[in-house]
Structure formats: C-alpha cells, structure tokens
Amino acid sequence: MRRQRLEILLFVTPALALMAVFVLYPVFSAARMSLYSWQGFGPMDDFIGLENYLRVLTDEVFTDAVMHNFIIVFASIAVQLPLGLALALLLNRRIKGRGLLRTIVFVPYVLAEVIAGVVWFQLLQPRTGILERTLSSIGIPVPEQGFLGTPDLALATVFVVLTWKYLGLAVLLFLAGLQGVPDELHEAAQLDGASWWQVQRRIAVPLLAPTIRTWVFLSMIGSLQLFDMVWILTGGGPANATTTMVTYLISMGTQRSNYGIAGAASVVLFVIGFVMALAYQALVLRRDTKADA
Amino acid sequence: MARRANAYGRGGPLVYLMALVVVAATLGPVLYGALGGFRSNAQLARDPAGLPDPWVFSNYTSVFSSSAFWQYTLNSTAIALITTVVAVLAGVMAAYPLARYQFKLREPLFLVFVLGLLFPAAVAIIPLFILVTQDLGLGDTWWGVALPQAAFALPVTVVILRPFLAALPKELEEAAMLDGATRVGVFWRIAVPLSMPALVTVGVLAFVTSWNAYLLPLLLLRDETRTLPLGVADFSTQYSADTAGVLAFTTIAMIPALVLFLAMQGRIVSGLQGAVKG
Known part of the structure; x- marks a missing residue:
C-alpha cells in the first residue's frame, strides 16, 4: 500500500508541479495583484481592496471590450454554425475530390493566427490592398479609412477574418459527427421517398446535436479569449473599436505597467468564462453526458 | 424513382x-x-x-538568406520540441496511475486536470510574465516559454490519454508483474510503447499549438530569441512598405505548419475529435 502511494506520487509529481508553478500560482497571483495598486517594481504593499475592480468595471474601454467579446461569441454562433453545417453537409455528399476538399477547408485552421492575420492585413490595406481595389473596380464603394480603419466596420472585418480562420474546425467536427449517422438510416429514409434535404433536416442535423453543442462551447471559450488576430489586425483600434478583454489586460499590464488593473481584468475574464462554462455545462451539455451514461 | x-x-x-x-x-x-x-x-x-x-525570386531568396529567419525557425522548433516532450512525458506519467491504480484521490486528481482546461493562459499571462522573467530568470530563453506552454498543454493531454491508457488490455501488464517486473518497468516497457498512437496525437497537438503561439512568446521573448510568428509580425510592421517581402516571409513561415498538418492530418483530426468527445 505504501509502495503504491509512492509510485503514484512519482508518476503524478512532474505534471502537478508544472501545473502548480505555471498555471495555479499565476492565476492566484493575478487574483492577489488585483487587490493592490502595483506598478511592477518594489513590494506589493499598497492594498486597495476592490478599487481596481471598480475602476475596471467603470472603464468604458473595458466594458466595450467585454461587449466586443460577446458580439464575437454570438456572431460566431449565428454565422459560423449555419455556414459550417452547410459546408459539412456539402462535403458529406459523395462528390468527386471530397478528400481533397476536406483538407483544403481545414488549411486556415492549421495556420498560426498571427500568420493568417498578417496576410489578411495585406489584403485589407486601404487603397493599395487587393480587396479594396477589386471592390472599387466593380463599383462597390469602399470606406475612406479602409475596412480596418473605420471604427464602425473594424470589428465586423475582424470577425470575417476569424470566420475564414476557424470555419474549418466547425466543418471538421460536424463531418466527424455526420460519420456517426448510420448509412441504414439514409437508405431507409430514401426508400420511404424522403428527399436529400428532408433527410438532412430531420435525421442528420438532429443526430449532430451533441457535436454542435460541443462546438458551440469551444467557440464560446475561444471567442472570450480572443487576442492574436485583433492584435495583428488592429491592435484594438481604431479608437478602441476592436478591443477585447485580453488586449485590454495586455496593454494595461505590459504597456502601462498597471498590474493591479490588469489583474482585476484577468479575474473578470476568468469569472465570465467560468460562469459561462458552468452554465453551459449545466443547461446544455448535461443532456449529452446523461445520454452517455 | x-x-x-x-x-x-x-x-x-x-x-x-x-x-x-x-x-x-x-x-x-x-x-x-x-x-x-x-x-x-x-x-x-x-x-x-x-x-x-x-x-x-529575390523576395524568397532574401528571406532564405537572412540569418534572422533561420534564427526564428530554430527558436520556434526548439521551443515546440521542448514543449512537446515535456507535455507528453509529464502527461502520460500522470495519466497512467489515473487509468490503472485504484486510490481514493483518483477522481479529485483527475478533476484538477479537467478544471485546468478552464484556465486560459491569457488569465495568468501577466503574473506568468513576472514569474518567468523576474523570479525564475528565464526571460528570453527557450525553456522560459516551453515550460509554461507544456503546463497549459497538460490538461488536454491528460484528458485524451487517460481513457486511451485505461482501454489498453491489462493482461500484458499483469503477466509482466507476475514475472517480477515493477510497476515503473511495466509503464516504460509496455504501457508507453502500446500507447504510441495516442502519444503522437497529443504530441502533434502540443507541437502545433506551440509553433503557432503568439501571446506568451510576445511577452517573454525579444531580439535573438523570437519565434517565427513574432518574426513575421515584426517584419510586417517594420517593412510595411515592402509588401512583396512581407508576403514572401509570411508564405515561408506557413510552410512548416502546413507540411506537418498534411503529414499528420489523420492524427490531428482524430485528436481534435477525441478532445471534443472527451
């Protein structure tokens, strides 16, 4: 018994040590930092209670950032879910070159967000970029400051690029889910005279529901942590039109050395993510785990 | 009809x-x-x-002949390899007792890793920056980025590996134990070789995540220790007028991830799907 305990300890210690040092300690120290006024040097002894939280939550830049995150969360579900579903159903048909198509659709997902961002930044260059020149050559008016430079359009533009980057993951997961739909169901439905559309709507999509729910969860968590793409495309601008919670805490922490504020923003980000994850788990995903058991 | x-x-x-x-x-x-x-x-x-x-061709040749590009590539490769080895090794070691031993704290221990999935690196990024650069003195080093990345890769690694290890047939291990092998010996000689397919899957996921990472390297690495994504981003702001040069650099930087993906497509796909089902 003692020996077994020793073995277990030996096996789990490296992983637990890594998690403790690089995950748990930093998370707790973000929480601690949030209660002090601290610029990053000297002892952290200026305890100010919840003042940082008050400042963060009343800072319009931060509340806008939270709103931007939520806009991305809901836009992803509203746009990428139907689009991803349509593509998955399309690629699930027995068409020529299906394997190649599946690979191609997944390519953007494999690229680093930064690299995809840099390419799109070039495409979206005001005046000289190919997108603006193509659009204006066919008579579609383009904004004077470019798509990324116009406050009203910047967030939507970032979202379009994100959709390009991440649609492949949705398609991939949905295709895997569709693989789980037995061929017999398709055949039986066909024999009964159902059309392809009817089969998709009444059989395939309902059977895909657990996969869809999982994708929504992943997409939600990812949207709340959005950083790389925004940082490359707009840096949070113009006029804070595309800030997210993470760009806010990064610029507070690294550029202004406002560690207390950055800590408070981290905690708010964590709490929002945690509450949404738990709520989603309790309200939506619970059905799936129950069905498994 | x-x-x-x-x-x-x-x-x-x-x-x-x-x-x-x-x-x-x-x-x-x-x-x-x-x-x-x-x-x-x-x-x-x-x-x-x-x-x-x-x-x-000059845009591409000038990227290939720049020493900075090769330095970035070396840094990206080294950091991704260290991350992968540490995450897979620590991950499979932790997953093994969680899959094989019966003990009271087993499920709470597993829960630690599951909850780890909910801690995004972004939440801890500022303290991580202080910890790595000031307390550990590992700023501008490969290990300074690789160790935290491995730690954040552990939850998904353990969550994927545990059911895989649990599903391996017990008989081989039991027979070896009867022949006098120790648990640790059984782990190295039987469990690890048998779980290679799953180890490759989690390894590829850890490698690609590290290869594409931006936020942590952005805070921790400067100058000579920068990785490819940082190099691409800096190049595109420094030489923004040289569009063709930026495009050539970016394209070359895409190639490794694309090649790895094409070679490992099946594994990446099954890994992601496994992660979703798990």
Missing part, C-alpha cells in the same frame, strides 16, 4: 459550384500571399490581382 436514387447525396452542378466558391475563398488569401511573394512591389501596386510577370 431510379433517377432520384442516383441523384441522392451526389453532386449536381450547383454542388460543385458551391465547392468551387469555398475552395476559392479558403485558398485565395493563401495563394495571393504565395504568388505575391513572386512579384515586385511595383507589380503589386500596378495590378494587385494579376499573376507574377515576370516571376521575381
């Missing part, structure tokens, strides 16, 4: 047209970048949509 059965689930012209649109939208930006790298800035300014005329 026969006609309908034939048409069912196959592609008509409309389906192929839609597929074509999808391919164009997906690959368009990538191809534009790759072809743009073969053009001069003057060509790009004159006609952004055209093909290279004449083909210009």
Whole structure:
C-alpha cells in the first residue's frame, strides 16, 4: 500500500508541479495583484481592496471590450454554425475530390493566427490592398479609412477574418459527427421517398446535436479569449473599436505597467468564462453526458 | 424513382459550384500571399490581382538568406520540441496511475486536470510574465516559454490519454508483474510503447499549438530569441512598405505548419475529435 502511494506520487509529481508553478500560482497571483495598486517594481504593499475592480468595471474601454467579446461569441454562433453545417453537409455528399476538399477547408485552421492575420492585413490595406481595389473596380464603394480603419466596420472585418480562420474546425467536427449517422438510416429514409434535404433536416442535423453543442462551447471559450488576430489586425483600434478583454489586460499590464488593473481584468475574464462554462455545462451539455451514461 | 436514387447525396452542378466558391475563398488569401511573394512591389501596386510577370525570386531568396529567419525557425522548433516532450512525458506519467491504480484521490486528481482546461493562459499571462522573467530568470530563453506552454498543454493531454491508457488490455501488464517486473518497468516497457498512437496525437497537438503561439512568446521573448510568428509580425510592421517581402516571409513561415498538418492530418483530426468527445 505504501509502495503504491509512492509510485503514484512519482508518476503524478512532474505534471502537478508544472501545473502548480505555471498555471495555479499565476492565476492566484493575478487574483492577489488585483487587490493592490502595483506598478511592477518594489513590494506589493499598497492594498486597495476592490478599487481596481471598480475602476475596471467603470472603464468604458473595458466594458466595450467585454461587449466586443460577446458580439464575437454570438456572431460566431449565428454565422459560423449555419455556414459550417452547410459546408459539412456539402462535403458529406459523395462528390468527386471530397478528400481533397476536406483538407483544403481545414488549411486556415492549421495556420498560426498571427500568420493568417498578417496576410489578411495585406489584403485589407486601404487603397493599395487587393480587396479594396477589386471592390472599387466593380463599383462597390469602399470606406475612406479602409475596412480596418473605420471604427464602425473594424470589428465586423475582424470577425470575417476569424470566420475564414476557424470555419474549418466547425466543418471538421460536424463531418466527424455526420460519420456517426448510420448509412441504414439514409437508405431507409430514401426508400420511404424522403428527399436529400428532408433527410438532412430531420435525421442528420438532429443526430449532430451533441457535436454542435460541443462546438458551440469551444467557440464560446475561444471567442472570450480572443487576442492574436485583433492584435495583428488592429491592435484594438481604431479608437478602441476592436478591443477585447485580453488586449485590454495586455496593454494595461505590459504597456502601462498597471498590474493591479490588469489583474482585476484577468479575474473578470476568468469569472465570465467560468460562469459561462458552468452554465453551459449545466443547461446544455448535461443532456449529452446523461445520454452517455 | 431510379433517377432520384442516383441523384441522392451526389453532386449536381450547383454542388460543385458551391465547392468551387469555398475552395476559392479558403485558398485565395493563401495563394495571393504565395504568388505575391513572386512579384515586385511595383507589380503589386500596378495590378494587385494579376499573376507574377515576370516571376521575381529575390523576395524568397532574401528571406532564405537572412540569418534572422533561420534564427526564428530554430527558436520556434526548439521551443515546440521542448514543449512537446515535456507535455507528453509529464502527461502520460500522470495519466497512467489515473487509468490503472485504484486510490481514493483518483477522481479529485483527475478533476484538477479537467478544471485546468478552464484556465486560459491569457488569465495568468501577466503574473506568468513576472514569474518567468523576474523570479525564475528565464526571460528570453527557450525553456522560459516551453515550460509554461507544456503546463497549459497538460490538461488536454491528460484528458485524451487517460481513457486511451485505461482501454489498453491489462493482461500484458499483469503477466509482466507476475514475472517480477515493477510497476515503473511495466509503464516504460509496455504501457508507453502500446500507447504510441495516442502519444503522437497529443504530441502533434502540443507541437502545433506551440509553433503557432503568439501571446506568451510576445511577452517573454525579444531580439535573438523570437519565434517565427513574432518574426513575421515584426517584419510586417517594420517593412510595411515592402509588401512583396512581407508576403514572401509570411508564405515561408506557413510552410512548416502546413507540411506537418498534411503529414499528420489523420492524427490531428482524430485528436481534435477525441478532445471534443472527451
């Protein structure tokens, strides 16, 4: 018994040590930092209670950032879910070159967000970029400051690029889910005279529901942590039109050395993510785990 | 009736047209970048949509001949390899007792890893920056980025590996134990070799995540220790006027991830799907 305990300890210690040092300690120290006024040097002894939280939550830049995150969360579900579903159903048909198509659709997902961002930044260059020149050559008016430079359009533009980057993951997961739909169901439905559309709507999509729910969860968590793409495309601008919670805490922490504020923003980000994850788990995903058991 | 059965689930012209649109939208930006790298800035300014005329190779050759590019590539490779080895090794070691031993704290221990999935690196990023640069003195080093990345890769690694290890047949291990092998010996000689497919899957996931990472390297690495994504981002702001050069650099930086993906496609796909089901 003692020996077994020793073995277990030996096996789990490296992983637990890594998690403790690089995950748990930093998370707790973000929480601690949030209660002090601290610029990053000297002892952290200026305890100010919840003042940082008050400042963060009343800072319009931060509340806008939270709103931007939520806009991305809901836009992803509203746009990428139907689009991803349509593509998955399309690629699930027995068409020529299906394997190649599946690979191609997944390519953007494999690229680093930064690299995809840099390419799109070039495409979206005001005046000289190919997108603006193509659009204006066919008579579609383009904004004077470019798509990324116009406050009203910047967030939507970032979202379009994100959709390009991440649609492949949705398609991939949905295709895997569709693989789980037995061929017999398709055949039986066909024999009964159902059309392809009817089969998709009444059989395939309902059977895909657990996969869809999982994708929504992943997409939600990812949207709340959005950083790389925004940082490359707009840096949070113009006029804070595309800030997210993470760009806010990064610029507070690294550029202004406002560690207390950055800590408070981290905690708010964590709490929002945690509450949404738990709520989603309790309200939506619970059905799936129950069905498994 | 026969006609309908034939048409069912196959592609008509409309389906192929839609597929074509999808391919164009997906690959368009990538191809534009790759072809743009073969053009001069003057060509790009004159006609952004055209093909290279004449083909210009100097953008690509100058990237390949720059020592900075090779330094970035070396850094990215080293950091991704350290991350992968540490995450997979620590991960499979932790997953093994969680899969094989009966003990009271087993489920709470597993829960630690599951909850770890909910801690994004972004939440801890500022304290991590202070910890690594000031307390550990590992700023501007490969290990300084690799160790935290491995730690954040552990939850998904353990969550994927545990059910895989639990599903391995126990008989081999029991027979070896009867022959006097120790648990640790059984782990190294039997469990690890048998779980290679799953180890490759989690390894590829850890490698690609590290290879593409931006936020943590952005805070921790400067100058000589920067990785490819940082190099690409800095190059594109420093030489923003040299569009063709930026496109060539970016295109080259895409290649390793794409090659790895094409070679490991099956594993990445099954890993992601496994992660979703788990």
